[in-house]
Amino acid sequence: MKSVRMKGFDERRTLEEVLGEVLSALPRMPPERIPTISALGRIVHGNIVAERDVPHFDRAAMDGYAVVAADTFNCSQEKPARLKLVGECTVGRVSDVEVRRGEAAQISTGAPMPRGADAVVMLEYASVSEGYVHVYKPVAPFQNVSRRGEDVKAGDVVIADGEVIRPQEIGLLLQCGVKKVSVAAKPRVAIASTGSELVDINEEPDVGQVVASNEYMLAALTKTYGGEPVYLGVVPDERDALRLTINKALTFDMAVFSGGTSVGKYDYMPETVAEFGGKNVAHGLTIRPGGPTAVFLIGRKPVFCLPGFPVAAMIAFESLVAPSIRKMLGAGKIDPRPVVEAVLVRRVPSTLGRRDFLRVKIEESGSGLIAIPLRVAGSGILSSMTRADGVVEIPEDVEGFDEGEKVKVKLFLHVF
Known part of the structure; x- marks a missing residue:
């Protein structure tokens, strides 16, 4: 692949192009049988049918x-x-x-x-x-x-392939006599943070150092979307150390790295992943934040190199990694985030040819929901994500949204 270090990006691919290519290459995870009472949040692998009528008597x-x-x-x-x-x-x-x-x-x-x-x-x-x-x-x-069977009849499909098991499904399955279910095995996602400036979360950072929190944020996102994170720790910006970590990461179903993806002198990550073969789907996307993201397919295994700034890493994760996890699970909904319509309270400009992710806060007004813009730029300002309820995507062919315009807000998933 062509190096962008100390040069910049000559070309970038759109999010739709990259995501489409990645999703089409991913295999589905195999099924596993687990107790129904332990199946909350899991994705069904194959239709589940009732084993008895509900109710089973008049x-x-x-x-x-x-x-x-x-x-x-x-x-x-x-x-x-x-x-x-x-x-x-x-x-x-x-x-x-x-x-x-x-x-x-x-x-x-x-x-x-x-x-x-x-x-x-x-x-x-x-x-x-x-x-x-x-x-x-x-x-x-x-x-x-x-009447007997008025709710569910024996042999009826209770939950279809690819659906998520919620608390109400657990209750119904048990009523139907289904004590074990087939669900998609969770993809194991190797996660590592790269950067010689990073220090452990238990250390007090000195000037010039940064607490390595990305790994834990990305692990939490992995769990939220149905994957099983595997922590590989912090890796310095040294090629040999990066190679060892990449080699280990490739033993899992998916690999996610943060940091070392931009145009700096020591941003070795994409070049080092490329040494392991496979296809470089993209290095550089037409999105903000998250533009320096790199994506590889090594065999049918996806490798994502996300930016080191936390907001950019999170936006890139939700745009690329989360859909990939959901595709491997066989989920019926690739993007499970709820979407609401809200009225934008002020104009937000954008640049043609780039997809911007606007962080917004949602509030109720007398006439419905309003979206209060927080930030588009500032990929290192993580508090803008904690104050936000979701994001508004401004497409590449739009020069921003006007004040009073109705926009669709993708809400962050909540896990309690």
Whole structure:
């Protein structure tokens, strides 16, 4: 590959071009079987089908009286139906009560319907006197009855391939008798920070030194998007040290480095990765921040060299690494970030031919959401990301957005 050190970038590729090429080359991770109760946030590998009906028996949907619906036809407040009370049905057990014509059984919500009964009269529309139930409002067959399989039938697809398992899916799967699920194995992502100026997070930085926080930020992002980070530590700007770390990183499913990607004298990272063969998809993108990013495919294994400035590293991660993790997981949504529309409170200029990522804060106004611009430039100002709720992408063919214009805001994913 052509070196840009001490020269600058002659050409850059668009984000869409690079991302399209990378995603098309990535393999899907194999499936693994895990307990349903441990599957929160995992991506389903293959459709999951119900093993039993939900509910698996006819049950009362209301507290009241189990009856034969036909016995209540034409009844009214003035002329109630009079039914003999023959027993009680409670939750958690099958009653031996049988309801015949002219009879009723008291029943609790969720209790199995007794033999012979096909409807439930709500307590509000009945009264009991001297062993008889007086019904003041007619019910239709199966009214106030939750039928077997009305929620899910055995063999139904409960969760489709590529969907994420949320808390409600865990509950439904267990109801359906699914105790284990097949999910995509998490891609193992090797992460390292490069730079001779970096010091460990437990050290007090001297003048000219920088705390190596990127590795932990990128690891947290990796977890957020479904990958499993592997820390490789801090590597100085020395070719031999970089080669050793790259060689180790290539034993994992994906490699992510931060630092050493720009045009400085000691920005060796892209050149050193290139020594390992494969394809240099890009070095230099038409985005801000994150322009010096380099991307390689070594076999079908992606290697991302992100800028050292933290905002640029995060923007480049969410634009390239996160979609790659999601693609390898087989996720139905490559970009899971929620998007909201908001009105921009002031004009933000941009440059044609470059995609800008505007950090914004979202607030509510009387007429809806507003987007307050924080910064476009300043790739080292990490507080601009902590104060922001998301980003607005200004496309390459637009010279900024005007005040009062509706924009789409990609919100940051939250993990609690």
